[in-house]
Structure formats: structure tokens, C-alpha cells
């Protein structure tokens with residue numbers, strides 16, 4: 001089996017570092033990409049998106065195509081954001097939930113939060129160490145490949161949201177694949193990490209036009225990571241963000257409270273996972289790698305969270321359509 005991985009990071013109040021990875025089986029890649037792009041068409045009579053207005057089967061309006069072609073980014077969702085940005089974000093999250101409820105097996109993700117307050121400050125003493133920690137946990141996230149898909153998986157490509165620090169880092173771009181290939185994990189990684197811009201529009205005008213789709217996967221994992229962080233750590237109380245978070249709440253709640261429930265009607269076991277590291281404080285005594293390796297049983301999900309409140313606005317998402 002061949003897969004690709006798309007990843008994004010987030011930081012919450014200096015306390016948590018979050019890593020989101022979307023695992024895309026290659027034989028389902030076109031289907032998922034089509035779902036995501038078709039959800040950009042907001043016309044109730046059509047559900048078929050074309051990047052170019054010229055190709056639109058219902059010849060709606062050029063400005064719709066321009067506006068619906070926006071970058072989906074959790075940080076940009078707000079009650080003041082454009083109607084297409086809010087609505088498409090909402091539809092993408094509804095797509096996640098429908099995928100789960102109907103057990104379509106299209107969406108695989110792992111989200112890992114590193115609780116920096118429980119790691120000795122020395123782990124995060126300077127910029128490089130921060131990146132070293134990220135690199136180490138990034139590899140643990142990628143290893144979920146085996147949990148989701150079993151043995152003999154080939155990771156064709158790993159994409160990460162653009163990051164100058166990581167791109168220029170001494171070993172981040174190549175280290176994960178190198179270690180997985182020599183670690184006898186039975187996971188083969190064919191290429192080093194590639195960096196992608198999360199705005200797909202920049203890929204229209206150059207020779208990497210297939211990245212238009214890939215870039216949407218970065219947007220999708222950004223959105224999933226963003227709503228999850230909002231629910232778990234109340235990272236925002238913007239009403240548009242809360243409305244979207246409420247849609248995904250039943251899934252996130254189950255992933256946190258019963259991660260191994262194979263009978264859930266949300267069908268997430270071995271497809272989606274959220275965890276936090278570590279359970280107890282870890283002091284800096286051994287080398288970083290050794291220390292983390294030794295205490296790896298320390299993933300947990302033991303935090304308090306609640307469903308976001310929806311403050312009703314005069315401009316609710318549902319009022320809009322086009």
C-alpha cells in the first residue's frame with residue numbers, strides 16, 4: 001500500500017506544540033481532492049467545482065469563482081471573514097463527519113500535542129532545541145502509518161506546510177525518512193520532506209499545477225488541527241469558529257474519551273487519533289532522544305474540555321448561500 005502524508009503545526013499559548021498529520025492513501029487521493037474542491041462550489045444547483053470560471057458547467061458568476069477560490073485556514077475563520085471562507089470551512093468539516101458516519105475510510109489523521117510545561121525548560125532552551133523536539137515528535141506522528149495501515153506501507157511523499165526554520169534546519173528535511181528506513185519499522189519512506197505553500201493559488205501559475213490539490217490537503221489538516229485545538233484548549237471564542245467546532249465536537253469528544261471504541265458510530269478507530277505527551281513531568285537528564293524513547297508510554301488524553309458555546313449572531317453561516 002502506498003500513502004502520502006500532509007502536515008501542519010500549531011502553538012497554543014506557549015504551552016502546547018501541536019502536530020497534525022493527514023494520511024492519504026494514494027488510491028484514494030483523487031477522490032478526496034475532488035470532494036474538497038467540489039465543496040468550493042456553493043451553488044445549490046451544482047456541486048461541481050472548476051478552478052476556471054470559463055469551465056463552470058452552469059456558468060454561475062466569475063466573482064463566485066474568484067471568492068470561492070480562497071485559502072482555507074483556521075486562523076482566518078471569523079465572523080468578519082468572507083461568506084465563502086466560512087461556508088467552505090464548514091462544508092469541509094461536515095465532509096469529515098459524513099466520512100466517519102458513513103465509514104467511507106477516506107480521512108486518516110493523527111494529532112499530537114506536546115505539553116511544553118511538563119518538559120524541562122532545557123528541552124526548549126533555544127530555537128534549535130525547539131526544532132529538535134519537533135523533529136523527534138514528528139517522527140512519532142509519522143509512525144502512526146503502521147497503526148492505521150499495518151505493515152508493508154510505502155510512504156511516497158511527506159509534505160509539510162511551508163516553514164523557513166524547518167526547511168533550513170540541519171536535519172529536519174531528511175532525518176525522519178532516514179531514521180524510519182533504518183529503524184526496521186517496516187515503513188519505507190521514498191522521499192525527504194517537501195515543503196508546500198498552503199495557498200494553492202500560487203501553484204496555478206507555475207509548472208507544479210498538481211500541487212493545487214496537494215496544497216488543499218495542507219489546508220484541510222490545518223482546519224482539523226485548528227478546530228481540535230479550539231475544542232481542547234478553548235483557543236478562541238469567535239462565533240464563526242465555534243459554530244464549526246460544534247459540528248466536529250461529537251467526534252473529538254469520542255476520540256478523547258474512548259479512543260479504542262471499535263463499535264463507535266463515528267468509525268474512527270485505526271483511522272484517527274488525538275493524544276497529548278507527556279503524562280508526567282520529564283526532566284532533562286539523558287540526551288533528548290533517549291529520554292523520550294524511554295518514556296514513550298506517556299501519551300494521555302486526560303484534560304478537561306467542553307463543547308464551545310455558540311453566541312448567536314445576526315449573520316449566521318446558514319443564512320448565506322449562493
Ligand SMILES: [Zn+2]
Pocket residue numbers: 056057058059060061064065
Ligand atoms: Zn460556477
